[in-house]
Amino acid sequence: MVLAALAALSSATSIGPASAQPGTGTEAGAIVSSRVLAEAELIPEAAEGYRLVYRTTGQNGEPAVSGGTIYVPSGTPPADGWPVVSWAHGTSGMTQGCAPTLNGGMADTFDETPQLSSYLAQGYAVEATDYIGLGAPGTYEYLAGRAAGHAVLDIVRAGHALDAALSKSFVAAGHSIGGQSALAAAQMWPSYAAELDLRGTVAYAPTSNVEDVIAALGRPGTPALPSLDGLHARLVMILAGLDHARPDVRVTDYVSPHGQRVLAIARAGEECLGALEAAVAGQPVGLLFSAPLADPPLMAALRDYLSVPTTGHHRPVLLLQGAADKVQPLPTTVLLHQQLQRGGADSRLVLHPAADHFTLLPTAASDTQTFLAGVLPAH
Template structure:
């Protein structure tokens, strides 16, 4: 074959390859846009990372949705018990942890399962022992890239739901049926998740909500105690740190309000300590201990716009629940006092929720978890039996 013939054949082959209408053309499908619950990264957990009762597990970074509807990512762990999944898939408990800090790495999954100095491992292990898979979100910004907004209810609720979607990609043997469970701020998170699930995650089968000592009805408290004239009070030491964390999160979610302008120079200094994250909560708790609460502020948080923003940011929804709710509350709790949960129960019932409240006469904010074991076991068996 002459060189000119070879050239013509090569040119014809190139034209055919470029033509969009050749009979042999192969269409390349575009990947679907990334959405909530899609996995960004996943790896098996090492034996050292597994908690008691977990035969295997995965570290997951997944896509979710932030407080204002923006795309975001979160991290979390999936723990799986031993044995084969039952017909229909293994049922899931999606766990939301309590206060653990504001900076990346300050999440129980990456810090020995400790939140607020309390070890949550026995609670998760108890679910595993009953045959449930446990998916434990870090929330946005604590276990992956992003900024953590403390008590931002919509963001946390989305992370609680989206880890269930992500978990089914890591282990297709998981069921779509889930119970949402959380303690303290996690109790608030799962209530937000349950109320938003019918619209945000209609693909999930949310069977019930276990909310232990949930953070609720605190927006009015914050406005009432946020002023430069307030004295020191030992019972308020923990509240100082939480108010700083709330204001920092609110400022990130609603920068147009300039919430941090209400802090004094010392208050801003304490906020910097909190955001530095040394010992997660340890350094900031030591720095504010015994100091007057009013020292945080240059002026009161009396602006009605800030009050409305706080309610929108962290106020527990009182309508929209399609699954039963069980609130579990210690009577002598000094972190989330019982009256706030009594009020929450009344609000949920008035909003049409199937909500029940169990009180424990000697349970503190932290011992409510083991003391409520019989009640949460009965609730789980009732709404999502593991068969």
């Protein structure tokens, strides 16, 4: 997103990870409520499933809850339980009820259901978090890395507590913002959920290296950027999330009266993404701002909030990227791969020349299947 956004612009004019242990009923991974899915609620290749609310940990270490949905494949589980893909979804909205598993699998305009069904067909249980605030009470903080990563890990704890046939062995996987979430989960795993057995991470076009573009675009006078799919609305969602997670940096001091109105639309979440996208369509990005975001304290808070951790990865990472992606363009993921390798990660990057942000998932199916079979065989 960084290079593409800067190009479009020029052509147009720590709070540390929390520590938690399951087991008391009030700790991370404990189940608040659960029910068996009705047959009509199951996705293709799922033999059974569960809807649950479970305890997790927010961005700043505070107790929280998340919703989630678990799908179980058909057949007899292996002796050590069903291997798990802990799935982190893409952008879907800002308010409770906007999780893809509550909306026919839809993340924005993309149906994630075939992706989840493909994991089930290979013999993996799928545990799909909603993140905090999208499927249970709470405030969603868009792209808050630690909050989302905690939810990815804690649904594995909750799944095993709910059904012992669901293994503690898992791969973290996600698309777009979910790729960022999966990478955050993998990096926090040793300190936050070491009793789980993480085997690897799959990140499809993960959101990364967006801080500089936010600084460049976040100022009065920035024009409309029609060539970048959905960037304007997502910038508003980032500001709303950062404002909630870090009130100390006073995000709203940088936002114009127009920007305040748009933030209110994002927080209200009408039509999940629809009302926000309509509100910013065709509008100059600079109308959001009364002052530039490129202020050192604010930028430090932003980096702490959403940067992908590139050190401390102890399991293999597979990055998948389409060269035709306009949402998270190729150079950002190439840079992420280099950063991960410099940080000591066993990172592999696979490029698909014709794939865009959404066609990447089916296009990369064989890469994913090979990786999963190598790190966590299903049979």
